[in-house]
Amino acid sequence: MADDELTVLNVVVSSPDKRGGAIRAGLQLGDHLKSYADVDTVKMAGKYDELLAEELGLTGGFETTPSRTLLRNIGRAIVGSAGNYENTVVWTELSTPRPLGEYDVAHFHNAVPLWGLLSAAIRCRLASVPYVMTTHGISKIPDLPESMEMSGAQQFVFNLAFLRPYRWVLGNAEALFALSESDEQRLNEMLPTVPTTVVPNGVRLNLDKPGTDLLNFDLPSNRPLLFFVGKLITSKGIGDLLDAYEQLETECTLIVAGPPETEKYVERLEEFDQENVRYLGYADQDVLEAFYRRADLFVFPTRSDVFPLVTLESLAAGTPVVSTTVGGIPEQITNETGILVPPERPDEIAGAVDELLNDDQRRASMSEAAIERAKTEYSWDGVARKTVNVYERICE
Numbered sequence: 065m066a067d068d069e070l071t072v073l074n075v076v077v078s079s080p081d082k083r084g085g086a087i088r089a090g091l092q093l094g095d096h097l098k099s100y101a102d103v104d105t106v107k108m109a110g111k112y113d114e115l116l117a118e119e120l121g122l123t124g125g126f127e128t129t130p131s132r133t134l135l136r137n138i139g140r141a142i143v144g145s146a147g148n149y150e151n152t153v154v155w156t157e158l159s160t161p162r163p164l165g166e167y168d169v170a171h172f173h174n175a176v177p178l179w180g181l182l183s184a185a186i187r188c189r190l191a192s193v194p195y196v197m198t199t200h201g202i203s204k205i206p207d208l209p210e211s212m213e214m215s216g217a218q219q220f221v222f223n224l225a226f227l228r229p230y231r232w233v234l235g236n237a238e239a240l241f242a243l244s245e246s247d248e249q250r251l252n253e254m255l256p257t258v259p260t261t262v263v264p265n266g267v268r269l270n271l272d273k274p275g276t277d278l279l280n281f282d283l284p285s286n287r288p289l290l291f292f293v294g295k296l297i298t299s300k301g302i303g304d305l306l307d308a309y310e311q312l313e314t315e316c317t318l319i320v321a322g323p324p325e326t327e328k329y330v331e332r333l334e335e336f337d338q339e340n341v342r343y344l345g346y347a348d349q350d351v352l353e354a355f356y357r358r359a360d361l362f363v364f365p366t367r368s369d370v371f372p373l374v375t376l377e378s379l380a381a382g383t384p385v386v387s388t389t390v391g392g393i394p395e396q397i398t399n400e401t402g403i404l405v406p407p408e409r410p411d412e413i414a415g416a417v418d419e420l421l422n423d424d425q426r427r428a429s430m431s432e433a434a435i436e437r438a439k440t441e442y443s444w445d446g447v448a449r450k451t452v453n454v455y456e457r458i459c460e
Contacts, residue, residue, distance in 0.1 A: 069102050070455050073160060073167040073193070076107040077174040077181045079151040080131045083112040085373040086200035088120060089265045090173030093198075095122045096266070096448040101455065104161045108154070108180050119349040121268075129159040131180070152226065155179035158187045168459050169238070170195040171451075175205065178226055185233045194458055197234065198241040198263070199251060201370035201391075205230060206254065234258065238458045241451070243371035244392025261454055264392075266444035267376040270353050271435065278354050284339055288316040288421050291359035291383070293352060293374045294366070295322050296329040301365035301388065306332060307410035308365065309341065314421045318363075319355055321347040356381035360427065361420055366390060367407045379438040384430035386416045400433040 074094035078087045087107070094105030107113065109128040117125060135153040154177040158164070170188045172195055175181055188195045206227060214222060231254075234240065240260045242248035251260045283289065290309075294300040302320070306329075309318050321344040324330045333343040344351070356362070362378035364387040371392040378385050385402030387393050388409075397404055403420065405412035420427055 070168045070452070070459060071166060072097060072101045072103045072455060073164070073170040074103055074105040075158070075170055075172050075184050076105065076126070077172060077177065077184065078108045078110055078131075079154055079177050079180075080108070080110040080133060081112075082110065082176075083116055085265075086174040086198075088116065089200065089373065090198070091116060091122060091126060092120055092266065092268075092444055093171075093173075093447060093451065094126065095120075095124050096444040097451065098124050099445065100448055100452040104167075106158070106160060108156050108177075115348075127159075127161050129156045131156060136177075151177045153177065153179050155183040158184045164188070164191040164193060167193050169193065169455050171455075172197040172233075172237075174200055175230060175233075178230060181233055182229050185236065189236065194238040195236075196239045196241065196454065196458065197237050199243065199247060199370075201243070201247070231255070239454055241454070244395050246392050246395075247370050261450075263447060263450045263454070264371060264395075264442060265373055265376065266447040267373070267380045267438055267442045268444060269435070269438060270356055270377065270381040278358055281342075283358075284317055287339075288314065288360040289355075289358055290316055290318045290361050290363050290417065291321075291355050291378075292318065292363055293321045293347075293377075294364065294372075296320075296324040296326075296333075299366070299368040301367050301407070302329050303332075304365040304367070304408060304410045304413060305363060306336075306341070308363075308413035308417065311411060311414035312418055313414075314418050316360075316417075316421060317342065319344065319359070321345070321352060321355065352377070353381070356383055359383050361386055361417060363387070363413065363417060365405075365407070365410070365413045366393075369393065371396070376438065376442055379434040379442070382431040382435045384420060384427050384434060386413060386420065398433070398437070401430050401437055402434075 076087055076090035094103055097103045105126040106129050107126050108131045132155050136151055170193050234255055237258055240251055240258055241263045242251050242260050243264050245262055248260050248262050292305055296302050318341045323346045356377055362383045362385045366388055369391045375385055375396050385397050387404055388407040389404045390407050403416040405416055
């Protein structure tokens, strides 16, 4: 290690049973930061840790810090929770590979579980280690009471037990990383005194490489393929997607991958003939990557997102995108790589899909542009360099 090389603690906050986009992004960034700094990546322990390391192809690996779940388990046993809100109280003492005070800066990813983030931030403050945080969409958290239609009493508890400590963590950061310009604007309005820099997530190219054989899925060979990845929840636009599919004039097959939150959308998916719509449930990364490569279009009519990884993964596979004009998606998807429509407009989604499925030349041009955009704008190496530039300013 060079004498002037920064020593960085990259901390991925996560619930024990989660492996979503923010977790994956934090681990991948830590791996690429190693080219520019002396980095230890630490993740709150979970049941998918070995699988994540394998799926993401992490060369440097990561350490785990215990996820303390006693309070969560007590709460779950007493009241239960369909939304897993009790995960909020999972915490960690932040075990690190070297003494905490030896790090020049800590970098946090993810806000859930909140007590995990809060306990890590307190440990760093006590050790006089400055910390930064990548928001991964958490600027939307103050909107939760309205979007979840909380009662007055629920809002009071939310503001006291969640929003106040959440703002404390962000307010004491040396810098925040926003994933998009729209996210940066929200953070500046919420925390005008904390410096914020736009550094998007990266993505690795997914082209012409050995992967899962899709022959086992018995896909129709003479029909275009549409692909969707996301939780089966209203905010991801799964209902709008199915409404749009029913309006299509072009015969095609829709593949849907993602975990269900309730049985509502699973039951609707199962109403379709398997040749038309097929639901995979949660799919491993190698299966997802194979479908990204095979799909003619990636269709993602989300109603609420900040900077979704799935649209980046589509670009990285050279798959044109039909999505919506929410959050940072207009910064990801240009007119050369896809078509964006207003949210909650299944008719316009259907129109865009029909338009592209009937124009092979345009799709081919979009595919080339998508690969080039993923390569030049969203390489993990470029993201790591931008991130280290912020560390250096903090540690001057």
